[in-house]
Amino acid sequence: MTAAEKLYQPIQTLPERQINEVLHFAEFLQQKQLTTRQQAIPSGTLTGLRGIAKRSGSAPSKDELQAEYTDYLIQKYQ
Secondary structure (H helix, E strand, O other), X not given: OOHHHHHHHHHHOOOHHHHHHHHHHHHHHHHHHHHHHHHOOOOXXXXXXXXXXXXXXXXXXXXXXXXXXXXXXHHHOO
């Protein structure tokens, strides 16, 4: 006996109001499943770019970053 058949038997004995509650819950679960599928990031989009902007070697110090940014701004606005 499948899960759907096992679920169908006790539902038949319920009053109409409770059957509607079960139906609304099943529709809620179905909508939740569809929403979850739509939110998943397809492979090959952003996942393949992870780490692409990493520098080789150790991370620069705060002073080195400040100096690089200052040089960037000077070159940009000259």
